[in-house]
Amino acid sequence: MGQQQAGGTAARRLALELVQGVWQERLTLAEMEAHPHFTEAPPEVRARAGRLARTTLRLAGRADAALKPWLKRNPKPGVRAILRLATVELLADGAAAHGVVNAAVALAREEAASTAPMVNAVLRRVAEEGRAGWEATQPQRLPNWLRGRVGSAYGNARVARMEAAFEQAPPLDITAKAPDAALAEALGGTILPTGSIRLEKAGQVSALPGYEAGDWWVQDAAAALPARVLAARAGERVLDLCAAPGGKTLQLAATGASVTALDVSEARLERLYDNLKRTGLAAEVVAADALEWEPDGPFDAILLDAPCSANGTIRRHPDLPFVKEAADIRPLVDLQAAMADRAVAMLAPGGRLVFCTCSILPEEGEAQLAALLERHPDLKPDPEAVSALPGVEEGWHAGPGALRTTPEMWPERGGLDGFFIAALRKA
Numbered sequence: 398m399g400q401q402q403a404g405g406t407a408a409r410r411l412a413l414e415l416v417q418g419v420w421q422e423r424l425t426l427a428e429m430e431a432h433p434h435f436t437e438a439p440p441e442v443r444a445r446a447g448r449l450a451r452t453t454l455r456l457a458g459r460a461d462a463a464l465k466p467w468l469k470r471n472p473k474p475g476v477r478a479i480l481r482l483a484t485v486e487l488l489a490d491g492a493a494a495h496g497v498v499n500a501a502v503a504l505a506r507e508e509a510a511s512t513a514p515m516v517n518a519v520l521r522r523v524a525e526e527g528r529a530g531w532e533a534t535q536p537q538r539l540p541n542w543l544r545g546r547v548g549s550a551y552g553n554a555r556v557a558r559m560e561a562a563f564e565q566a567p568p569l570d571i572t573a574k575a576p577d578a579a580l581a582e583a584l585g586g587t588i589l590p591t592g593s594i595r596l597e598k599a600g601q602v603s604a605l606p607g608y609e610a611g612d613w614w615v616q617d618a619a620a621a622l623p624a625r626v627l628a629a630r631a632g633e634r635v636l637d638l639c640a641a642p643g644g645k646t647l648q649l650a651a652t653g654a655s656v657t658a659l660d661v662s663e664a665r666l667e668r669l670y671d672n673l674k675r676t677g678l679a680a681e682v683v684a685a686d687a688l689e690w691e692p693d694g695p696f697d698a699i700l701l702d703a704p705c706s707a708n709g710t711i712r713r714h715p716d717l718p719f720v721k722e723a724a725d726i727r728p729l730v731d732l733q734a735a736m737a738d739r740a741v742a743m744l745a746p747g748g749r750l751v752f753c754t755c756s757i758l759p760e761e762g763e764a765q766l767a768a769l770l771e772r773h774p775d776l777k778p779d780p781e782a783v784s785a786l787p788g789v790e791e792g793w794h795a796g797p798g799a800l801r802t803t804p805e806m807w808p809e810r811g812g813l814d815g816f817f818i819a820a821l822r823k824a
Protein backbone atom coordinates (compact mmCIF):
# COMPACT_ATOMS: atom_id res chain seq x y z
CA MET A 398 0.00 0.00 0.00
CA GLY A 399 1.45 3.40 -1.01
CA GLN A 400 2.04 6.12 1.56
CA GLN A 401 -0.76 8.33 0.22
CA GLN A 402 -3.21 5.43 0.30
CA ALA A 403 -2.22 4.63 3.88
CA GLY A 404 -2.74 8.30 4.82
CA GLY A 405 -6.11 8.21 3.06
CA THR A 406 -7.31 5.24 5.10
CA ALA A 407 -6.10 6.83 8.35
CA ALA A 408 -7.82 10.12 7.47
CA ARG A 409 -11.08 8.34 6.61
CA ARG A 410 -10.96 6.37 9.87
CA LEU A 411 -10.38 9.59 11.82
CA ALA A 412 -13.16 11.35 9.88
CA LEU A 413 -15.47 8.46 10.78
CA GLU A 414 -14.61 8.90 14.46
CA LEU A 415 -15.33 12.63 14.22
CA VAL A 416 -18.77 12.29 12.63
CA GLN A 417 -19.65 9.43 14.95
CA GLY A 418 -18.69 11.55 17.97
CA VAL A 419 -21.10 14.22 16.70
CA TRP A 420 -23.95 11.90 15.67
CA GLN A 421 -23.75 9.29 18.40
CA GLU A 422 -22.31 11.10 21.42
CA ARG A 423 -23.49 14.63 20.59
CA LEU A 424 -19.97 16.00 21.07
CA THR A 425 -18.90 19.06 19.12
CA LEU A 426 -16.12 18.82 16.55
CA ALA A 427 -14.09 21.16 18.78
CA GLU A 428 -14.43 18.67 21.64
CA MET A 429 -13.56 15.73 19.39
CA GLU A 430 -10.60 17.54 17.84
CA ALA A 431 -9.17 18.44 21.27
CA HIS A 432 -8.88 14.72 22.11
CA PRO A 433 -5.26 13.37 22.06
CA HIS A 434 -6.37 10.68 19.65
CA PHE A 435 -6.96 13.48 17.14
CA THR A 436 -4.20 15.91 18.14
CA GLU A 437 -1.55 13.18 17.99
CA ALA A 438 -2.38 12.23 14.37
CA PRO A 439 -0.04 13.61 11.64
CA PRO A 440 -1.08 17.15 10.53
CA GLU A 441 -1.99 16.12 6.97
CA VAL A 442 -4.19 13.27 8.26
CA ARG A 443 -5.91 15.66 10.71
CA ALA A 444 -6.48 18.25 7.99
CA ARG A 445 -7.94 15.72 5.56
CA ALA A 446 -10.10 14.07 8.24
CA GLY A 447 -11.41 17.44 9.45
CA ARG A 448 -12.29 18.51 5.90
CA LEU A 449 -14.06 15.22 5.11
CA ALA A 450 -15.96 15.17 8.41
CA ARG A 451 -17.17 18.77 7.91
CA THR A 452 -18.27 18.16 4.32
CA THR A 453 -20.10 15.00 5.40
CA LEU A 454 -21.89 16.81 8.25
CA ARG A 455 -22.97 19.54 5.79
CA LEU A 456 -24.18 17.05 3.18
CA ALA A 457 -25.47 14.11 5.27
CA GLY A 458 -29.07 14.78 4.17
CA ARG A 459 -28.08 14.68 0.49
CA ALA A 460 -25.98 11.55 1.09
CA ASP A 461 -28.98 9.80 2.68
CA ALA A 462 -31.12 10.66 -0.35
CA ALA A 463 -28.46 9.25 -2.70
CA LEU A 464 -28.17 6.04 -0.65
CA LYS A 465 -31.89 5.45 -0.14
CA PRO A 466 -32.71 3.67 -3.45
CA TRP A 467 -29.99 1.06 -2.82
CA LEU A 468 -30.58 0.29 0.86
CA LYS A 469 -32.93 -2.62 1.61
CA ARG A 470 -32.98 -1.85 5.34
CA ASN A 471 -31.80 0.89 7.67
CA PRO A 472 -28.11 0.23 8.45
CA LYS A 473 -26.71 0.52 11.98
CA PRO A 474 -25.41 4.05 12.77
CA GLY A 475 -21.72 3.13 12.36
CA VAL A 476 -22.34 1.60 8.93
CA ARG A 477 -24.56 4.49 7.83
CA ALA A 478 -21.76 6.87 8.80
CA ILE A 479 -19.29 4.93 6.60
CA LEU A 480 -21.79 5.01 3.71
CA ARG A 481 -22.39 8.76 4.13
CA LEU A 482 -18.65 9.57 4.21
CA ALA A 483 -18.02 7.52 1.08
CA THR A 484 -21.05 8.96 -0.75
CA VAL A 485 -19.87 12.50 -0.06
CA GLU A 486 -16.40 11.66 -1.32
CA LEU A 487 -17.87 10.10 -4.47
CA LEU A 488 -20.53 12.65 -5.33
CA ALA A 489 -19.42 15.94 -3.77
CA ASP A 490 -15.62 15.61 -3.96
CA GLY A 491 -15.65 13.57 -7.18
CA ALA A 492 -13.07 11.14 -5.76
CA ALA A 493 -12.16 8.01 -7.75
CA ALA A 494 -14.66 5.22 -7.00
CA HIS A 495 -12.08 2.46 -6.64
CA GLY A 496 -10.20 4.02 -3.70
CA VAL A 497 -13.31 5.31 -1.93
CA VAL A 498 -15.21 2.03 -2.12
CA ASN A 499 -12.21 -0.05 -1.05
CA ALA A 500 -11.57 2.20 1.94
CA ALA A 501 -15.25 2.10 2.96
CA VAL A 502 -15.30 -1.69 2.71
CA ALA A 503 -12.19 -1.86 4.91
CA LEU A 504 -13.85 0.40 7.50
CA ALA A 505 -17.04 -1.67 7.32
CA ARG A 506 -15.01 -4.84 8.04
CA GLU A 507 -13.68 -3.16 11.19
CA GLU A 508 -17.19 -2.02 12.18
CA ALA A 509 -19.15 -5.21 11.43
CA ALA A 510 -17.57 -7.69 9.00
CA SER A 511 -20.91 -9.05 7.78
CA THR A 512 -21.88 -5.64 6.35
CA ALA A 513 -18.85 -5.33 4.02
CA PRO A 514 -20.52 -6.95 0.94
CA MET A 515 -23.58 -4.69 1.31
CA VAL A 516 -21.37 -1.58 1.66
CA ASN A 517 -19.45 -2.62 -1.44
CA ALA A 518 -22.60 -3.24 -3.51
CA VAL A 519 -24.42 -0.07 -2.40
CA LEU A 520 -21.44 2.23 -2.98
CA ARG A 521 -20.81 0.79 -6.44
CA ARG A 522 -24.41 1.69 -7.36
CA VAL A 523 -24.03 5.15 -5.84
CA ALA A 524 -20.80 5.70 -7.79
CA GLU A 525 -22.43 4.58 -11.05
CA GLU A 526 -25.87 6.14 -10.74
CA GLY A 527 -25.88 8.65 -7.88
CA ARG A 528 -24.51 11.70 -9.66
CA ALA A 529 -27.65 12.54 -11.66
CA GLY A 530 -29.84 13.00 -8.59
CA TRP A 531 -27.20 14.61 -6.37
CA GLU A 532 -27.49 18.21 -7.64
CA ALA A 533 -31.28 18.04 -7.73
CA THR A 534 -31.62 16.93 -4.08
CA GLN A 535 -32.77 19.50 -1.53
CA PRO A 536 -30.08 20.81 0.84
CA GLN A 537 -29.96 19.28 4.29
CA ARG A 538 -32.76 20.62 6.49
CA LEU A 539 -32.19 22.22 9.86
CA PRO A 540 -33.48 20.15 12.78
CA ASN A 541 -37.27 20.56 13.13
CA TRP A 542 -37.19 22.61 16.34
CA LEU A 543 -34.75 25.13 14.81
CA ARG A 544 -36.41 25.13 11.38
CA GLY A 545 -39.75 25.98 13.01
CA ARG A 546 -38.34 28.93 14.95
CA VAL A 547 -36.27 30.27 12.06
CA GLY A 548 -39.25 29.82 9.72
CA SER A 549 -41.52 31.83 12.04
CA ALA A 550 -38.95 34.63 12.15
CA TYR A 551 -37.96 34.83 8.48
CA GLY A 552 -40.46 32.76 6.44
CA ASN A 553 -39.92 29.32 4.92
CA ALA A 554 -38.49 30.55 1.59
CA ARG A 555 -35.68 32.31 3.43
CA VAL A 556 -35.05 29.26 5.64
CA ALA A 557 -34.51 27.21 2.46
CA ARG A 558 -31.98 29.80 1.23
CA MET A 559 -30.22 29.66 4.62
CA GLU A 560 -30.07 25.86 4.41
CA ALA A 561 -28.49 26.13 0.96
CA ALA A 562 -25.95 28.60 2.39
CA PHE A 563 -25.17 26.30 5.34
CA GLU A 564 -24.09 23.60 2.86
CA GLN A 565 -21.27 25.74 1.55
CA ALA A 566 -17.85 25.80 3.17
CA PRO A 567 -17.22 29.47 4.03
CA PRO A 568 -14.44 31.52 2.46
CA LEU A 569 -11.62 32.69 4.73
CA ASP A 570 -12.12 36.23 6.02
CA ILE A 571 -9.33 38.25 7.49
CA THR A 572 -9.26 41.41 9.58
CA ALA A 573 -6.06 43.34 9.05
CA LYS A 574 -4.53 45.86 11.42
CA ALA A 575 -4.41 48.15 8.39
CA PRO A 576 -6.29 46.68 5.40
CA ASP A 577 -4.97 47.86 2.06
CA ALA A 578 -4.98 46.75 -1.54
CA ALA A 579 -1.34 45.56 -1.42
CA LEU A 580 -2.04 43.21 1.51
CA ALA A 581 -5.22 41.90 -0.15
CA GLU A 582 -3.25 41.22 -3.32
CA ALA A 583 -0.41 39.49 -1.44
CA LEU A 584 -3.01 37.25 0.22
CA GLY A 585 -4.79 36.60 -3.09
CA GLY A 586 -8.01 38.09 -1.70
CA THR A 587 -10.35 41.02 -2.22
CA ILE A 588 -11.39 43.81 0.16
CA LEU A 589 -15.08 43.51 1.03
CA PRO A 590 -17.26 46.66 1.28
CA THR A 591 -17.19 46.36 5.10
CA GLY A 592 -13.36 46.30 5.16
CA SER A 593 -12.54 42.61 5.72
CA ILE A 594 -10.28 40.79 3.24
CA ARG A 595 -11.86 37.68 1.73
CA LEU A 596 -9.94 34.69 0.34
CA GLU A 597 -11.88 32.12 -1.64
CA LYS A 598 -9.23 29.46 -1.22
CA ALA A 599 -6.88 29.68 1.72
CA GLY A 600 -4.88 26.50 2.31
CA GLN A 601 -2.80 26.56 5.45
CA VAL A 602 -3.56 29.82 7.28
CA SER A 603 -0.23 30.06 9.12
CA ALA A 604 1.64 29.88 5.80
CA LEU A 605 -0.10 32.98 4.37
CA PRO A 606 1.87 36.24 4.02
CA GLY A 607 1.71 38.44 7.09
CA TYR A 608 0.58 35.72 9.50
CA GLU A 609 3.92 35.34 11.31
CA ALA A 610 4.32 39.12 11.40
CA GLY A 611 0.88 39.40 13.04
CA ASP A 612 -0.50 41.79 10.40
CA TRP A 613 -3.96 40.18 10.49
CA TRP A 614 -6.20 37.57 12.08
CA VAL A 615 -8.98 35.27 10.88
CA GLN A 616 -12.48 36.67 11.50
CA ASP A 617 -15.71 36.34 9.52
CA ALA A 618 -16.81 39.58 7.86
CA ALA A 619 -20.00 39.70 10.00
CA ALA A 620 -18.05 38.97 13.19
CA ALA A 621 -15.87 42.00 12.39
CA LEU A 622 -18.87 44.37 12.46
CA PRO A 623 -19.59 44.67 16.25
CA ALA A 624 -16.18 46.16 17.12
CA ARG A 625 -16.50 48.52 14.13
CA VAL A 626 -19.92 49.61 15.43
CA LEU A 627 -18.45 50.28 18.88
CA ALA A 628 -15.82 52.51 17.18
CA ALA A 629 -13.41 52.62 20.13
CA ARG A 630 -11.04 55.57 20.17
CA ALA A 631 -7.45 55.94 21.39
CA GLY A 632 -7.33 56.60 25.12
CA GLU A 633 -10.86 55.35 25.85
CA ARG A 634 -11.43 52.78 28.61
CA VAL A 635 -13.01 49.85 26.78
CA LEU A 636 -14.25 46.49 28.10
CA ASP A 637 -14.59 43.36 25.98
CA LEU A 638 -16.85 41.40 28.32
CA CYS A 639 -16.77 37.97 26.62
CA ALA A 640 -13.47 38.23 24.87
CA ALA A 641 -11.90 34.87 24.06
CA PRO A 642 -10.43 33.80 21.68
CA GLY A 643 -10.08 37.49 20.97
CA GLY A 644 -10.92 38.48 17.39
CA LYS A 645 -12.86 41.49 18.63
CA THR A 646 -10.31 42.29 21.38
CA LEU A 647 -7.65 42.61 18.66
CA GLN A 648 -9.85 45.03 16.70
CA LEU A 649 -10.47 47.12 19.82
CA ALA A 650 -6.79 47.08 20.82
CA ALA A 651 -5.75 48.12 17.30
CA THR A 652 -7.62 51.44 17.80
CA GLY A 653 -5.25 52.46 20.59
CA ALA A 654 -7.99 52.22 23.22
CA SER A 655 -7.11 50.93 26.69
CA VAL A 656 -8.77 47.51 26.48
CA THR A 657 -9.75 45.09 29.25
CA ALA A 658 -10.51 41.65 27.83
CA LEU A 659 -12.48 39.39 30.18
CA ASP A 660 -13.54 35.78 29.77
CA VAL A 661 -14.49 32.98 32.14
CA SER A 662 -12.65 30.30 30.16
CA GLU A 663 -8.93 30.03 30.96
CA ALA A 664 -8.45 27.61 28.06
CA ARG A 665 -9.99 30.04 25.56
CA LEU A 666 -7.96 32.89 27.09
CA GLU A 667 -4.78 30.99 26.19
CA ARG A 668 -5.73 31.54 22.56
CA LEU A 669 -6.35 35.21 23.28
CA TYR A 670 -2.85 35.54 24.79
CA ASP A 671 -1.40 33.84 21.69
CA ASN A 672 -3.31 36.22 19.42
CA LEU A 673 -2.13 39.31 21.34
CA LYS A 674 1.46 38.05 21.25
CA ARG A 675 1.42 37.28 17.52
CA THR A 676 -0.12 40.63 16.58
CA GLY A 677 1.88 42.69 19.08
CA LEU A 678 -1.33 44.30 20.36
CA ALA A 679 -1.98 45.04 24.04
CA ALA A 680 -4.91 44.41 26.37
CA GLU A 681 -5.35 43.78 30.08
CA VAL A 682 -6.61 40.21 30.29
CA VAL A 683 -8.95 39.11 33.12
CA ALA A 684 -10.07 35.54 33.78
CA ALA A 685 -13.36 35.96 35.63
CA ASP A 686 -17.09 35.44 35.54
CA ALA A 687 -18.68 38.52 33.99
CA LEU A 688 -21.60 38.23 36.42
CA GLU A 689 -19.33 38.48 39.48
CA TRP A 690 -16.38 40.61 38.42
CA GLU A 691 -16.15 44.15 39.84
CA PRO A 692 -14.15 46.66 37.78
CA ASP A 693 -12.18 49.44 39.45
CA GLY A 694 -14.16 52.08 37.57
CA PRO A 695 -16.76 52.59 34.82
CA PHE A 696 -15.99 52.10 31.11
CA ASP A 697 -16.47 54.50 28.18
CA ALA A 698 -17.48 51.63 25.89
CA ILE A 699 -18.35 47.95 26.34
CA LEU A 700 -18.60 45.16 23.78
CA LEU A 701 -20.76 42.24 24.89
CA ASP A 702 -20.35 39.33 22.45
CA ALA A 703 -22.52 37.09 24.58
CA PRO A 704 -22.46 33.27 24.67
CA CYS A 705 -25.23 32.03 22.37
CA SER A 706 -26.47 29.06 20.35
CA ALA A 707 -24.08 30.14 17.54
CA ASN A 708 -26.42 28.87 14.82
CA GLY A 709 -25.45 31.84 12.63
CA THR A 710 -22.11 30.05 12.16
CA ILE A 711 -23.35 26.62 11.00
CA ARG A 712 -21.39 27.07 7.73
CA ARG A 713 -18.15 26.81 9.72
CA HIS A 714 -19.56 24.62 12.53
CA PRO A 715 -21.71 22.03 10.69
CA ASP A 716 -21.81 19.89 13.86
CA LEU A 717 -24.05 22.41 15.65
CA PRO A 718 -27.42 21.25 14.22
CA PHE A 719 -26.66 17.75 15.51
CA VAL A 720 -25.47 18.64 19.01
CA LYS A 721 -27.65 21.60 20.08
CA GLU A 722 -31.28 21.23 21.10
CA ALA A 723 -34.24 23.46 21.86
CA ALA A 724 -33.70 23.16 25.62
CA ASP A 725 -30.28 24.86 25.26
CA ILE A 726 -31.77 28.19 24.21
CA ARG A 727 -33.62 29.42 27.33
CA PRO A 728 -30.59 29.24 29.69
CA LEU A 729 -28.51 31.11 27.11
CA VAL A 730 -31.16 33.82 26.74
CA ASP A 731 -31.24 34.25 30.54
CA LEU A 732 -27.43 34.40 30.72
CA GLN A 733 -27.29 36.98 27.91
CA ALA A 734 -29.84 39.16 29.74
CA ALA A 735 -27.95 38.94 33.04
CA MET A 736 -24.68 39.81 31.28
CA ALA A 737 -26.27 42.75 29.47
CA ASP A 738 -27.54 44.08 32.83
CA ARG A 739 -24.00 43.79 34.27
CA ALA A 740 -22.62 45.61 31.23
CA VAL A 741 -25.07 48.50 31.69
CA ALA A 742 -24.01 48.76 35.36
CA MET A 743 -20.32 48.97 34.37
CA LEU A 744 -20.90 51.71 31.77
CA ALA A 745 -20.10 55.39 32.46
CA PRO A 746 -22.85 57.97 31.86
CA GLY A 747 -22.88 58.70 28.12
CA GLY A 748 -21.01 55.41 27.53
CA ARG A 749 -21.60 53.11 24.54
CA LEU A 750 -22.65 49.47 24.62
CA VAL A 751 -22.64 47.05 21.70
CA PHE A 752 -24.55 43.81 22.32
CA CYS A 753 -24.14 41.02 19.79
CA THR A 754 -24.71 37.30 19.27
CA CYS A 755 -23.92 34.98 16.36
CA SER A 756 -27.41 33.46 16.49
CA ILE A 757 -30.17 33.73 13.89
CA LEU A 758 -32.86 33.32 16.56
CA PRO A 759 -34.72 36.52 17.52
CA GLU A 760 -34.77 35.35 21.18
CA GLU A 761 -31.02 35.91 21.22
CA GLY A 762 -31.19 39.12 19.18
CA GLU A 763 -34.15 41.36 18.44
CA ALA A 764 -36.23 40.16 21.44
CA GLN A 765 -33.21 40.33 23.76
CA LEU A 766 -32.67 43.97 22.72
CA ALA A 767 -36.35 44.89 23.25
CA ALA A 768 -36.30 43.37 26.76
CA LEU A 769 -33.00 45.13 27.60
CA LEU A 770 -34.42 48.53 26.58
CA GLU A 771 -37.55 47.80 28.63
CA ARG A 772 -35.48 47.00 31.74
CA HIS A 773 -33.19 50.04 31.34
CA PRO A 774 -34.98 53.29 30.54
CA ASP A 775 -31.58 55.04 30.73
CA LEU A 776 -30.40 53.05 27.68
CA LYS A 777 -31.21 54.30 24.15
CA PRO A 778 -30.51 52.87 20.69
CA ASP A 779 -27.65 54.60 18.89
CA PRO A 780 -28.63 54.68 15.18
CA GLU A 781 -25.64 56.84 14.13
CA ALA A 782 -23.27 54.08 15.27
CA VAL A 783 -24.60 51.69 12.64
CA SER A 784 -25.44 54.17 9.88
CA ALA A 785 -21.84 55.43 9.87
CA LEU A 786 -20.48 51.98 9.07
CA PRO A 787 -19.14 51.47 5.51
CA GLY A 788 -20.48 48.59 3.46
CA VAL A 789 -23.61 47.92 5.52
CA GLU A 790 -26.49 47.06 3.20
CA GLU A 791 -30.01 48.43 3.49
CA GLY A 792 -31.42 44.96 4.22
CA TRP A 793 -29.19 44.46 7.26
CA HIS A 794 -30.86 47.22 9.31
CA ALA A 795 -33.10 45.74 12.00
CA GLY A 796 -34.62 48.78 13.70
CA PRO A 797 -32.90 51.79 15.30
CA GLY A 798 -29.26 51.06 16.08
CA ALA A 799 -29.54 47.37 15.17
CA LEU A 800 -28.14 45.16 12.39
CA ARG A 801 -29.13 41.62 11.45
CA THR A 802 -27.09 39.46 9.07
CA THR A 803 -28.08 35.95 7.99
CA PRO A 804 -26.01 33.33 6.14
CA GLU A 805 -27.79 33.57 2.76
CA MET A 806 -26.81 37.24 2.42
CA TRP A 807 -24.03 38.23 -0.02
CA PRO A 808 -24.52 35.00 -2.05
CA GLU A 809 -22.42 36.35 -4.92
CA ARG A 810 -19.54 37.05 -2.53
CA GLY A 811 -19.64 33.71 -0.68
CA GLY A 812 -22.03 34.41 2.21
CA LEU A 813 -21.81 35.86 5.68
CA ASP A 814 -22.25 34.51 9.21
CA GLY A 815 -25.57 35.23 10.95
CA PHE A 816 -25.19 37.98 13.56
CA PHE A 817 -27.36 40.36 15.55
CA ILE A 818 -25.69 43.62 16.59
CA ALA A 819 -27.22 46.42 18.66
CA ALA A 820 -25.61 49.80 19.40
CA LEU A 821 -26.79 51.53 22.60
CA ARG A 822 -25.90 54.60 24.59
CA LYS A 823 -26.41 55.20 28.32
CA ALA A 824 -27.96 58.51 29.37
Ligand SMILES: C[S@@+](CC[C@H](N)C(=O)[O-])C[C@H]1O[C@@H](n2cnc3c(N)ncnc32)[C@H](O)[C@@H]1O
Pocket residue numbers: 638639640641642643644645646659660661662665685686687688702703704705
Ligand atom coordinates in the same frame (compact mmCIF):
# COMPACT_ATOMS: atom_id res chain seq x y z
C1 LIG B 1 -19.18 34.32 21.48
S1 LIG B 1 -17.85 33.83 22.45
C2 LIG B 1 -16.79 35.24 22.41
C3 LIG B 1 -16.00 35.40 21.14
C4 LIG B 1 -15.02 36.56 21.20
N1 LIG B 1 -15.69 37.82 21.51
C5 LIG B 1 -14.24 36.74 19.91
O1 LIG B 1 -14.57 37.60 19.10
O2 LIG B 1 -13.27 36.01 19.70
C6 LIG B 1 -18.54 33.92 24.07
C7 LIG B 1 -17.53 33.83 25.19
O3 LIG B 1 -18.23 34.03 26.41
C8 LIG B 1 -17.49 33.36 27.41
N2 LIG B 1 -18.34 33.25 28.62
C9 LIG B 1 -19.37 32.40 28.84
N3 LIG B 1 -19.90 32.62 30.07
C10 LIG B 1 -19.18 33.62 30.63
C11 LIG B 1 -19.24 34.29 31.87
N4 LIG B 1 -20.14 33.97 32.80
N5 LIG B 1 -18.34 35.28 32.12
C12 LIG B 1 -17.41 35.61 31.17
N6 LIG B 1 -17.31 35.01 29.98
C13 LIG B 1 -18.19 34.03 29.70
C14 LIG B 1 -17.12 32.05 26.75
O4 LIG B 1 -16.00 31.46 27.40
C15 LIG B 1 -16.81 32.50 25.32
O5 LIG B 1 -15.44 32.68 25.15
